[in-house]
């Protein structure tokens with residue numbers, strides 16, 4: 001036998017397991033390092049002479065996915081760290097790694113549930129799962145060995161189990177999750193949130209029986225309600241018909257609230273903002289749908305109706321516990337806000353299980369993609385100064401309107417960011433996702449909405465219209481610098497805290513580097529760009545009272561003049577004119 005083929009330090013199964021991992025990682029560094037037959041030469045792998053006991057692959061930019069059963073053969077493993085990579089997919093199953101003492105998967109992109117196999121690791125001392133995308137509840141960890149524990153910055157939900165181990169860590173271990181409740185965090189759990197001790201089989205059996213009895217009761221109730229509502233609907237329809245006949249006989253116009261009333265009485269019907277139903281819920285359900293993303297408040301789909309029309313459907317989640325009437329009232333307030341620079345709501349839907357918003361589909365996508373998409377490629381369409389100024393103006397006008405509206409909430413938008421500015425078929429900028437603070441649960445708003453990242457919220461837990469002004473300042477800085485704002489995509493590794501970055505640039509006098517290079521081709525625009533930058537800096541002032549209000553912002557943006565490109569001697573490098581200065585308009589032609 002050839003000497004080189006003698007495996008030293010680990011078993012053949014272990015070596016093959018590591019090679020399989022390496023294949024999934026697509027990491028050239030490991031490809032070079034993990035080759036020999038002696039464990040001692042393998043980067044990040046620790047062997048005790050015959051078995052693998054440690055695997056530490058930190059900060060290596062690994063981007064692959066790991067099979068859930070990938071570590072089954074590493075049965076002697078006591079330390080595992082994949083800290084600070086970009087590994088995605090479900091967390092692995094550790095049921096065969098019973099000697100594991102330290103596990104660090106922090107700062108990756110793991111999603112799905114925290115593996116329940118971890119609760120059986122009786123030697124586990126340290127568990128670091130922070131800064132991932134894990135969902136669902138925290139399993140019932142009660143091993144006394146566990147001394148370090150961190151699940152912060154994930155999307156975990158539900159009550160924190162009441163075990164001595166989990167209760168011994170402070171709230172920092174649980175910070176920044178979608179919705180964790182109960183001690184040690186300060187959010188109280190609602191009556192519906194209950195977590196069961198999985199070891200209490202008797203209790204589970206009693207609970208299961210109760211659940212079955214409840215389900216039978218609910219089914220019965222549902223049948224009763226359906227019969228009741230059908231009857232009620234028939235009576236209502238007859239009454240409305242009668243009312244219409246009387247009004248017609250009298251020669252009166254039929255009031256529009258007859259239709260509204262009818263919709264209100266009809267459980268599970270789409271309510272259209274502007275009068276007559278254009279399609280039914282059934283049409284949406286049978287339409288072919290493409291997912292556009294999983295936003296902070298639900299999934300967004302583009303649905304193609306049978307007649308070829310596209311509409312946007314948002315399936316809302318994490319709402320306040322609103323009754324049907326409260327939800328409908330709030331939606332009516334949102335629907336009543338009409339401005340040429342606000343993305344209009346077409347309709348909405350409420351049932352116990354489903355809350356939907358229907359919007360017009362904006363064919364030109366969002367401002368984030370317009371600003372950052374295709375950079376460094378030939379597909380990039382230059383986004384010039386005049387067009388950016390027009391967007392700044394359009395957004396300011398929409399925000400001014402929201403702020404002047406008498407029915408506006410404490411923070412009328414709450415979540416102004418570049419992905420919430422849409423571009424319509426006329427290249428006009430429209431602000432979307434306004435008014436949601438009124439319906440989204442406070443815990444989620446606090447974690448996800450831009451206004452709650454403002455200095456005043458961090459210091460005094462207060463937001464106001466001026467928090468929207470701060471968000472606007474950040475958005476304008478994103479427009480001027482062409483850098484990804486941390487408020488737009490916090491997890492993007494290019495993302496920058498633009499307020500601090502611009503302040504530093506101004507303080508250290510490297511102002512020339514502030515502006516997006518794409519803007520610098522038009523030298524005569526510098527004066528206007530500096531004016532807009534000064535305005536953005538004021539909007540981002542730490543003290544809300546020093547920020548201008550939105551009306552003042554509109555006036556200042558309007559005072560900035562766009563130089564006439566034709567009269568300039570300078571070179572405009574843009575070949576594709578489709579998104580240059582003249583093509584963007586502040587007001588859509590409808």
Ligand SMILES: Nc1ncnc2c1ncn2[C@@H]1O[C@H](COP(=O)(O)OP(=O)(O)OP(=O)(O)O)[C@@H](O)[C@H]1O
Nearest residue numbers: 292293295296297300312359360361362366419420
């Ligand atoms: N009416 C629309 N027309 C076209 N694209 C839209 C429309 N509404 C939303 N989108 C796009 O769909 C994607 C998902 O939107 P969604 O609002 O769910 O999440 P988001 O904007 O990324 O974050 P957030 O939940 O904080 O608003 C985004 O790229 C958004 O720009």
